[in-house]
Amino acid sequence: MQTAALAPQLTRSEIDGFHANGYAGPFALCAPEEMSALNARMEKEVLPFPGVWPEHPEQLRHQDARTVYDVAAHAEIVGRIASLWGPDITLWRTNFFDKPPGGKAVPWHQDINYWRLDPPLNLTAWIALDAVDEENGCVQVLPGSHTKVLRHIRSGPEMHFDEMADPAGFDPSKAVKMVLRPGEFFLFNERLLHYSDPNRSQRHRKCMVARYSTPFVKIPPLCPGHKLVMAGGVDRFGFNPVAEPPQA
Ligand SMILES: O=C(O)CCC(=O)C(=O)O
Incomplete structure (x- = not known):
């Protein structure tokens, strides 16, 4: 793996963007072939077994599975985050979302509506992990929507989450569809409105999401064994329990 000093950075125009x-x-x-091989490995060696949150084996696996940590702490991601925030980066959550054929839509929402990070960063x-396109329900993002805090209301049973952004508060007509090959990723912040359609294909739409913050942000634990792991740099604050990365 590349060291942080050699890690890819965002360009000035990507930072402004x-x-x-x-x-x-x-x-x-x-x-894509490398990600497909990693995906097969995680399906066989990680996801069938419970991690630190036994009710949710698809969550927090960066704490016990080195493959998951290595993907989340990859220099291609961490280098770009460091060019926005500097080197000290906590990895506080990972999650696998498998949207199978026929899988539900995820409603328009801002992630920070569901979390209590202090401050919200x-x-x-x-x-x-799979090829992701319009047919199997790629994520859509609404550029610039992170500048407003939107009211969230109850969503319907056809949706994957039970709260959604109030449709009266935004216009989704300028949404951008994030069509990706296996092994591609994008970064977004805690207030960006995003959504995904139902999976209308016969293919799975699997992804891994990794959530990062900085050591001065206090993060309430999701379960008794929940700890953060540094994705880069050092924790100079001690506000959260921090674990070493899992053994290789
Ligand atoms: O994968 C999706 O369709 C939605 C993902 C999402 O809402 C998130 O990562 O915050």
């Missing part, structure tokens, strides 16, 4: 739009990318983390890397 991130601040104006609330997201950056897509970028390539690795070649998060970057998510949405990493494609």
Whole structure:
């Protein structure tokens, strides 16, 4: 793996674009064949077994599975985050979303509606494990929507989440569809409005999402064994429990 000093950075115009739009990318983390091989490995060696949150084996696996940590702490991601925030980066959550054929839509929402980070500062890397396109329900983002805090209301049973952004508060007509090859990812912040259609294909639409913050942000634990792992740099604050990366 590359060291942080050699890690890819965002260019000046990508940084400006991130601040104006609330997201950056897509970028390539690795070649499609390499991601397909990593995906097969995680399906066989990680996901069938419980991690630190036994009710949710698809969550927080960066704490116990080196393959998951290595993808989330990859220099292609961490280098770009460091060019926005500097080197000290916490990895506080990972999650696998498998949207099978017929899988539901995810409603328009801002992630920070569901979390209690203090202060509210998060970057998510949405990493494609499968080829992701309009047919199997790629994520759509609404550029610039991160500048407003939107009211969230209850959503219907046809949706994957039970709260959604109030449709009266935004116009989704300028949404951008994030069509990705396996191994590509994009970054977005805690207030960017995003959505995904139902999976109308016969293919799975699998991704891994990794959530990052910085050590001065306090993060309430999701379960008794939940700890953060540094994705880069050092924790100078001690506000959160921090674990070492899992053994290789
Ligand atoms: O994968 C999706 O369709 C939605 C993902 C999402 O909402 C998120 O990562 O915050």
